[in-house]
Amino acid sequence: xNAPMSTVTPFLRRNALALFVLAYASSAAMLHPGVFxxxxxxxxxxxxxxxxxxxxxxxxxxxxxxxRSEGALCPLLAQAALKVFWxxxxxxxxFSAFTTFKLAIPGVVPFYLDPVLADLDAMLHGAQPGLVxxxxxxxxxxxxxxxxxxxxxxxxxxxxxxxxxVYGDRQLRRRYWWTCALSLFGLGTVxxxxxxxxxxxxxxxVYGDPRYSDLxxxxxxxxxxxxxxxxxxxxxxxxxxxxxxFGTGISAMPSMHVAVATVQxxxxxxxxxxxxxxxxxxxxxxxxxxxxxxxxYALDGYVSALFVxxxxxxxxxxxxxxxxxxxxxxxxxxTA
Numbered sequence: 078x079n080a081p082m083s084t085v086t087p088f089l090r091r092n093a094l095a096l097f098v099l100a101y102a103s104s105a106a107m108l109h110p111g112v113f114x115x116x117x118x119x120x121x122x123x124x125x126x127x128x129x130x131x132x133x134x135x136x137x138x139x140x141x142x143x144x145r146s147e148g149a150l151c152p153l154l155a156q157a158a159l160k161v162f163w164x165x166x167x168x169x170x171x172f173s174a175f176t177t178f179k180l181a182i183p184g185v186v187p188f189y190l191d192p193v194l195a196d197l198d199a200m201l202h203g204a205q206p207g208l209v210x211x212x213x214x215x216x217x218x219x220x221x222x223x224x225x226x227x228x229x230x231x232x233x234x235x236x237x238x239x240x241x242x243v244y245g246d247r248q249l250r251r252r253y254w255w256t257c258a259l260s261l262f263g264l265g266t267v268x269x270x271x272x273x274x275x276x277x278x279x280x281x282x283v284y285g286d287p288r289y290s291d292l293x294x295x296x297x298x299x300x301x302x303x304x305x306x307x308x309x310x311x312x313x314x315x316x317x318x319x320x321x322x323f324g325t326g327i328s329a330m331p332s333m334h335v336a337v338a339t340v341q342x343x344x345x346x347x348x349x350x351x352x353x354x355x356x357x358x359x360x361x362x363x364x365x366x367x368x369x370x371x372x373x374y375a376l377d378g379y380v381s382a383l384f385v386x387x388x389x390x391x392x393x394x395x396x397x398x399x400x401x402x403x404x405x406x407x408x409x410x411x412t413a
Contacts (some may be wrong), residue, residue: 094254098167101262105174109181115321116180117173123323124165164242164254171261175333178266179326183316186273188283194274194330195288198374206368206375207277207292214369216300223301225359226366230334233359237341246347252392253344259388260336264381269328276329278309278371289371296371305370335378338363339385 106113198206214222241253275282277289278296297306315325338360346353360382367373 094251094258095163095167097258097262098171101258101266102170102174105177109177112180112321113173113177116176116323117169119323120169120172120176124169161239161242164239168238171258175261175265176324176326179269179328180321182270182273182326182328186270188273188275188327190272190274190330191276191280191284192286194374194376195277195280198376202375205277205289205292207289207371208295210365210369211292211295211299214365219300222362222366222369223304225362226334226370229359230338230363233341233356234337237344241344244348248396249344249347252347252389252396253340255392256340256343256385256389259392260340260381260385261333263388264331264336264384265328265333268331268380268384272330274329274374275327276372276377277374278305279313279327282313292371296369309371329373330377331381331384332364332367332373332377333381334363334367334372335360336381336385339382340389343386343389 102113202209238257241250244250277292280289281287281293296302299305312325312327314320315322316327338356342353342356342360345356364375364378364382367378368375
C-alpha cells in the first residue's frame with residue numbers, strides 16, 4: 078500500500094502547478110464547453126502572432142547558456158524550445174479558463190457591488206479619484222498613459238512571462254508561475270464573481286445613475302477618448318449580445334491589469350533592484366490609468382496588489398520552509 082503512495086506523492090508534488098492549471102481549464106471546459114472551445118483557439122492564434130518575441134527570448138537563453146559553456150548548441154535549442162512550449166500551452170489554457178469564467182460572471186452573479194465600491198472609493202479618497210486624476214494629469218501625457226495601459230501592458234505581461242520561462246532561477250520560475258496561476262483563479266475568477274461589478278465607465282448603463290457622467294465626459298473628451306469609447310462600446314456590445322470574443326468580459330473588482338503589473342514588479346525585484354524599480358513605476362502607471370480611464374475604482378487595484386503580494390510572500394515562505402527542511406529541488410511542473 079505504501080509503495081504506490083510513495084510513487085504518486087512525488088509525481089503530484091512535481092506536477093502540482095500543471096495539474097492545477099489543467100483542473101482550472103477543465104472546469105471551465107466542462108461548465109461552459111461552447112465558450113471555452115471558442116476562446117481557446119483565439120489565445121493560440123494570438124500567441125502565434127507573438128511567437129517572434131517568444132523565439133527571441135528562447136534564443137537569448139541559448140546564447141547565454143553557450144556563453145557560460147553549459148552545453149552543445151542542439152541540446153540547448155531543444156531545451157529552450159521546451160522551456161517556452163509548456164508555459165505557452167498552459168498560458169493559453171489558463172487564460173482561456175479565465176476569460177470563459179469572466180464571460181459567465183453576470184449570469185452567475187448579476188452586477189451588484191458598484192454602489193458600495195463607489196461609496197467606499199469616495200469615502201477613502203474624499204472625492205471621485207478619477208476626476209481628481211483628470212485634473213492632475215497634463216494633456217500631453219494622456220496618450221502615453223493610454224499606450225502604457227493598453228499595448229505596453231500586454232507586451233510587458235507576455236514578455237515578462239516568457240523571460241521568466243527561460244530564466245535560470247528555478248525557484249523564481251515556480252514562485253512566479255504559482256503566483257500567476259493563483260491570482261488568475263483567486264482574483265480573476267473567484268473574487269471577480271463574488272464581487273460582481275462593472276466599473277465607473279459602465280455605471281450609468283447598468284444602474285441608471287449618472288454618478289460618473291462627469292468622469293465619462295472627461296474621458297471621452299480627452300485625446301484618446303475616441304479609442305476608449307470604441308473599446309468600451311466593443312466590450313458592452315459583446316456583453317449585451319453574448320458574443321465569445323478574445324479579451325472580452327466585464328469585471329471591475331478586482332483589477333487584473335494591476336495584478337499582472339504587480340507580479341511583474343515582484344519578479345523584477347528578485348532579479349534586480351533597478352529593474353524592480355522600473356517595473357514598480359510601470360505598475361503605478363497601470364493603477365493610475367485604470368482609474369483615469371474609468372475602467373476601475375481605485376480600490377480594485379489596491380485589492381489586487383495586496384492579494385498578489387500576499388500570494389507571492391506565501392509561496393516564497395513555503396519555498397524557504399522546504400529548503401530549510403532539506404527538501405530536494407523539484408522540476409517546474411510546466412517544464413517537466
